[in-house]
Amino acid sequence: MTGSPTSAPRPPSAARRVPFEHALREAADIAALSPSSHNCQPWGVAWPSGRGARRAAERLVEEAPAGGPEAPDSTSGESSTGGGDTDEYVILALDRERELTSLPAHAVEMLVSCGAYLQILLRSLALQGWSTDRIRFVEPLADGRTQKAYDACRPLGDTWPKSWSPLCAVRLRRTDEPVGTLAELRRTALARRTNRAPYRPGAVEPAVLDGLSAPSTGVAEDAGVTVRHLVADSERAAFAGLVARHGGRDFTHRQAWRETYSFVRRDEAEAQARGDGFPLSQLFGPLSTPRRHALRLALAPTTMGVLRHAGYHRVLARQLARVVRPTPAIVAMGLADALPGVEATVRGGARLAEYWLRATEAGLALHPVSVVLQHDDVRKELQDRLGLPGRTFFVSRLGHPLTGFPRSPRRIGARAVRTI
Template identity: 85%
Template sequence: MTSSPRSTARPPSAQGRAPFEHALREAAEIAALSPSSHNCQPWGVAWPTGRGARRAAERLVDRAPAGDPEAPDRVSGGTGGRATDEYVILALDRERELTSLPAHAVEMLVSCGAYLQILLRSLALQGWSTDRIHFVEPRAGRQTRDTHGTWPPLGDTWPVSWSPLCVVRLRGTDEPDVPDGSLAELRRTALARRTNRGPYRPEAVEPAVLDGLSAPATGVAEGADVTVRHLVADGERAAFAGLVARHGGRDFSHRQAWRETYSFVRRDAAEAAARGDGFPLSQLFGPLSTPRRHALSLALAPTTMRVLRHAGYHRVLARQLARVVRPTPAVVAIGLADASPGVGATLRGGARLAEYWLRATEVGLALHPVSVVLQHDDVRKELQDRLGLPGRTFFVSRLGRPLTDFPRAPRRLGVRAVRTI
């Protein structure tokens, strides 16, 4: 492996940057299809091209000594390559994050980790191999929300609403060792991946298939301390459905949480496509007639829910969700070993989730996250205690073969998440 260029190296010319710029645009379009809570897409990617920004990125990747808990992680697969490395910085876009519940902090990092996994995999398939990753862990007294002016010194072009999560060094090879068509295959799988809230076939998912979904991960997720548990026994699934029936209406009755959720509900598919985020009601209920769509939109509005919750409407909705969950042949729960995970561990968990979901899609399986049982600590702890789930469960979902297709949620253009600094 060649050594990285030192800070005295001159940034590449615009012509020299062109191959990576093309690869990054291609990767960003695929990574934009990553899952995120409420389809809020809270990620951003900065590409340092200026001399100061590149030096700052280089220092962040190389600065931590061996044994330091912030030491950069070397990712397998790094190779010698072009004379100049490239860097990307993954950020959380504070203008797009969910904030109404404390648990959303973990959900946002998981969403960004899933995006990072697909972004770096897409770059690898174009010949840009990940060499090192440095995760930005908050420290006491560090103002991570004001990164453009204090720490790290990324320059005035750093978006004021972005908080850096990790810095990645990539190295290029002229002839990537990947099969032809691999990038197109990844794009097809990412396009096919979606949340399907419809009914699933009652037949059990074969144990060999479940084993394949749980196989060791690659990329950012490689070596992540993550547990994957499949609930397939009747008693386990019944216990989970019972928990959903008791607590599945919590978000509907939580004023701030439901107002935030409803802000992502779009009138119809046309509005969703124009906005590029959120979801139309058809994502929740399947195809709808115009009168039924209007009726549901009115019934779910925050002002209506404030009144209807006194009549127990949120409990009705919870029982309806439980009836969808109960016959599902499998439920998957994914968790981190640490009950209080840091940024790096949580991003790796999100990367593991992306890997799992893509594998499930490849074998014809669908997922329907049931996040309400994780978004309130008391419910999540009851779930983990009841089912013996260790650490911090951050994802739980129905898993099975769908009976009907569901539309794909809208996405912003991938390049809208990329900034040059």
């Protein structure tokens, strides 16, 4: 892009930048509560503040996705208008140092996690008066590279983290009439958590399920996501049977289980200190010290390598199936394309975040059963058995919990934010 110094967009004045910086850090604190596989929190968000960085972000926002048509100007359908020095930008990235890589399916899970984060981040910013004006996604080229993105971000120089892969750039503009309050969103995000305890056997009201499936806003507005609630006894029995047969697959996959176990923390204190992963109490509920030590030893990769020959992984699968079977509803979410791109997958994650927040507000809990999606043969069997179209990317128990469950630890929100 060329232009005279006088025609180039001016960076926001200090008086305007400070309020946005405060809003971004407030939003990041709430978005840090987003769900992610293994609680690995693989997201990063960059805030361009220098002149060169802002120009690079502007170019990334203004350009159409690689190999694709011009994207809509706004997630709300409004046309873009000149924002002058009131514009702000954020760039969502996948942090390669925090991503899961042991299974091909993890590539989808990581983008879904980043999409959930983005939905809550932008919703938090909107509640502070910063609305999303335009989003541009970075799609990989045919050979899987994202050279276009790196070319656009090259002016950022050494300030762009080398482990971050850009997913999309967002332009935000000041608005005066936010709908809702930040305190309400923060309360809901804090209350949202994975609850692996038993759920009440009573059915979830159809009107509630309809409300969870209602159209979404923000990044999730254009998500091509199907939401299917499995409530018939035959459907739930079929799902539980699948879990009983395949729920131990991860324990026998050496690389996958070693990666999973690396996120198991010794106790709650270690989990809080590290800010990610999960203690065994997140999987099994409250544990005595001797039982916690015994389980940690039994689940260690070396031990599992021996115990799988005795069928221990099948015992664990049947235990999970016994929890799944009486659950009143199973929710399955799918993307339209069997091979979704970055935009479709990130928007799918945004839709998931919106669904989970609505479920939390309705007093419902979720417990993802990801093992049936992390291996392609099992996922395809699930989709064929239950008639789920496209690419199922999320499946979970859904119901009213009988007991509470502790919240997973989180990194401080500001750790995911870089000023560039």
